[in-house]
Amino acid sequence: MSNPLISLELWGGLFGGLALFLFGMDIMTKALKLTAGDHMKDLLARFTRNRFVGAGMGAIITSIVQSSSVTTVLLVGFISAGIMSMSQSIPVIIGANIGTTVTAQILAFKVTKLALILIAVGFFLSLIAKKGYWRQYGLMILGLGLVFYGMSVMSEGMKPLRSYEPFISFMITLKSPLIAVIIGAVFTAVIQSSSATAGIMIVMAGQGLIGLEPAIALILGSNIGTCVTAGLASIGKPREAVRTAVVHTLFNITGALLWVAFIPQLADIARWISPVHNELNGLARLAAESPRQIANVHTVFNMVNACIFIGFTTQMARLVEWLVPDKPIRVDEDLLPKYLDESLLTTPSIALEATSREIARMGAFTRNMVAESMPLALTGNKLEVKKITAKDKIIDSLYYHIIEYLRMISSSDLSSSQSKRLVNLIQTANGLERIGDIIATDLVVSSTKRINENVIASEQTVKVLMSFHNEVVKALDSVLKAVSNGDKKLAKNVKSIKDDVARMNKEITRHKILRLTADAPNRISTYAREVEVVDIFDNIFRIVRRISRLQAPPKKNSSKNDSTEVTE
Numbered sequence: 001m002s003n004p005l006i007s008l009e010l011w012g013g014l015f016g017g018l019a020l021f022l023f024g025m026d027i028m029t030k031a032l033k034l035t036a037g038d039h040m041k042d043l044l045a046r047f048t049r050n051r052f053v054g055a056g057m058g059a060i061i062t063s064i065v066q067s068s069s070v071t072t073v074l075l076v077g078f079i080s081a082g083i084m085s086m087s088q089s090i091p092v093i094i095g096a097n098i099g100t101t102v103t104a105q106i107l108a109f110k111v112t113k114l115a116l117i118l119i120a121v122g123f124f125l126s127l128i129a130k131k132g133y134w135r136q137y138g139l140m141i142l143g144l145g146l147v148f149y150g151m152s153v154m155s156e157g158m159k160p161l162r163s164y165e166p167f168i169s170f171m172i173t174l175k176s177p178l179i180a181v182i183i184g185a186v187f188t189a190v191i192q193s194s195s196a197t198a199g200i201m202i203v204m205a206g207q208g209l210i211g212l213e214p215a216i217a218l219i220l221g222s223n224i225g226t227c228v229t230a231g232l233a234s235i236g237k238p239r240e241a242v243r244t245a246v247v248h249t250l251f252n253i254t255g256a257l258l259w260v261a262f263i264p265q266l267a268d269i270a271r272w273i274s275p276v277h278n279e280l281n282g283l284a285r286l287a288a289e290s291p292r293q294i295a296n297v298h299t300v301f302n303m304v305n306a307c308i309f310i311g312f313t314t315q316m317a318r319l320v321e322w323l324v325p326d327k328p329i330r331v332d333e334d335l336l337p338k339y340l341d342e343s344l345l346t347t348p349s350i351a352l353e354a355t356s357r358e359i360a361r362m363g364a365f366t367r368n369m370v371a372e373s374m375p376l377a378l379t380g381n382k383l384e385v386k387k388i389t390a391k392d393k394i395i396d397s398l399y400y401h402i403i404e405y406l407r408m409i410s411s412s413d414l415s416s417s418q419s420k421r422l423v424n425l426i427q428t429a430n431g432l433e434r435i436g437d438i439i440a441t442d443l444v445v446s447s448t449k450r451i452n453e454n455v456i457a458s459e460q461t462v463k464v465l466m467s468f469h470n471e472v473v474k475a476l477d478s479v480l481k482a483v484s485n486g487d488k489k490l491a492k493n494v495k496s497i498k499d500d501v502a503r504m505n506k507e508i509t510r511h512k513i514l515r516l517t518a519d520a521p522n523r524i525s526t527y528a529r530e531v532e533v534v535d536i537f538d539n540i541f542r543i544v545r546r547i548s549r550l551q552a553p554p555k556k557n558s559s560k561n562d563s564t565e566v567t568e
Contacts, residue, residue: 013157017150021196024146030346031139051313054091055098055306062099075244086243087317093247094306094313097223097255101299104198108295112152118145133415147199154203174214177263181256184221189228197222198298205290208283212267215294220256220263220301227252243320250316255305270297335397340405348412352421355405359429360484362398365391366432367476370540373439374469377447377533378457385447392440399433424550428483431547435476435540442539446532453525465533472537475544482551 075089122142129135174180188197198219204210227249259266270293277288309316339358344351369391376384406426414422449455457465482488 010157010160013153017153017155017157018191018196018200019150020146020153021150021199022191022193024143024148024150025193025195026143027146028140028143031136031143051088051091051310054088055095055310058092058095059098059306060095061092062096063102085317086240086247086321087314089244090247090251090313090316091310093244094251094309097252097302098299098306100195101198101295101302103195104202104295104298107151107199107202108291111148112155115145115148115152118142119149121145136413151199151203154200155206158203158207158209174210174217177213177217177260180214180217181221181224181260184218185225186221187218188222188225190225192226192228194219194222194226197225198294201294202291205294206287208287208290210290211286212270212290212293212297213263215290216263216266216270216297217260219294219298220259223252223256223302239324239326243324246320246324247316250320251305251309255301255309258305258308259301266297266301267293269300270294273300335394337398337401337405340401342408345408345412348409348414348418351405351409351412352418352425355402355409355425356483356486358398358402358405359425359432360480362395362402362429363432363476363480363483365394365398366435367473367480369395369436369439370476371473373443374466374533374537377443377450377536378462378465380447380451382448382451385444385451389440389444392436395433395436399429402429428547428550431543431550435543438536438540438543442532442536446529446536449525449532450529453529455526455529457526457530461530465530468534469537472541472544475541475548479544479548479551482548486551488551 075092118141122138122140122145124138126135126138126142129138174183184197188194191197201210201215201218205212205215227245231245231249271289274289274293274296277285280288337358338361339354341354344354369388372388376388403426406422406429410419410422
């Protein structure tokens with residue numbers, strides 16, 4: 001082994017194969033995010049209300065996408081979007097650890113022979129289908145082939161290690177479980193893939209280079225090391241993302257440390273449940289039996305950990321919320337988006353979900369502005385009029401960030417339904433921003449004129465206009481809930497409110513005519529200001545109706561009048 005060419009072949013095979021393995025995992029994960037994002041989102045949202053079902057879904061989804069990080073990204077998006085609570089996400093995280101063991105189970109089979117076939121099929125499929133899901137399917141197959149091929153290259157590269165003295169000395173140190181756990185944690189933290197660590201253990205076992213007990217200790221350490229990935233990903237992210245990383249870290253570290261003292265027992269269980277090759281002896285038997293034993297023990301201790309911790313999800317949530325409390329909100333934070341995390345852009349379905357939540361947040365500021373605007377228009381002073389324009393700055397700032405974020409999403413390979421939703425979100429944001437502008441400009445101008453002209457609204461006028469205003473706010477509330485929850489029934493409620501608003505508009509028109517003919521001071525100015533206010537809120541209601549139609553589009557056989565109103 002002193003020959004530098006042999007050393008170059010050894011390390012080149014080991015790290016080159018590892019690079020292919022990680023590159024294949026990255027290609028496969030990205031393709032799966034794009035193709036499975038919508039389905040995973042729907043499954044998680046629907047089946048996480050029960051902790052046991054949630055753990056099962058976490059295991060199933062992670063086994064499909066072959067990456068617990070994808071599942072974690074989905075969870076962060078849901079928690080940020082208010083679809084899921086922290087306590088609901090914990091069972092999914094627990095289940096995700098079971099799902100990651102499927103990778104080891106697959107790799108324990110002799111799958112490397114399929115590597116070049118999968119690479120060829122995946123490459124040509126992605127080349128022919130340049131767009132759409134078929135291209136992503138091709139990339140998935142290509143990525144899987146690269147994973148298998150990386151395993152094959154590592155396996156060939158490791159053969160000389162059997163007689164490599166430094167390696168033999170290193171393996172002796174792994175007889176100490178604690179040292180092995182630390183090495184496994186550090187190595188996994190560096191390569192940021194517990195699946196790769198498990199793959200290397202299986203390759204080494206297949207060459208007879210490592211025993212079962214040291215391999216178990218290294219894999220326990222990999223469960224700790226993979227927490228570094230989640231921790232790094234949460235830096236600078238919202239508190240929900242940090243809490244998710246803390247849950248992941250607490251669960252993995254505690255679960256790994258529980259088993260350090262029971263590694264011999266775990267090894268006995270693995271030997272008991274795994275196939276035995278009595279026809280072989282020595283190194284050949286070790287190479288034949290160890291890969292499956294490693295894969296099985298990886299699954300067993302993660303499943304047992306899940307059974308132990310599943311009963312304490314509520315307590316874990318409280319602990320994490322205590323460890324990572326909410327930050328006090330500063331005034332300038334209102335100008336910044338809360339949910340638009342750029343790490344979600346690799347999963348467009350979740351990025352769109354986060355945008356929907358941010359638009360709902362923008363809508364809450366718009367709603368407050370609308371709610372305060374009628375009293376301002378009727379009785380507000382100059383200082384109050386000036387203050388409301390500052391609130392429009394928040395809406396404008398959020399609008400800018402939302403549109404920029406949607407622009408970044410649009411550069412992804414979106415499905416037809418995702419593209420339609422993106423356009424829908426843009427139009428919704430446009431409508432809410434327009435409402436803010438109407439109040440900050442038209443209403444402020446009208447209120448300033450009222451103050452300068454010394455117009456005083458009568459008690460009856462205030463009562464009539466406030467009733468009209470309340471209906472507009474009621475419609476806006478329904479629309480914002482529909483945007484936030486995706487509830488089409490709430491959006492359709494605006495159609496029923498339309499009749500009430502039209503009736504009130506007629507009553508106000510009659511009232512205005514009576515005011516115009518009354519023998520009262522400033523009747524012309526009073527009439528003009530009332531007309532302006534009614535027109536302003538009528539325009540706001542029209543925008544609200546358009547937004548409601550975006551959430552619950554009219555049927556194709558809708559009347560001509562309905563179709564016209566969409567383009568008002």
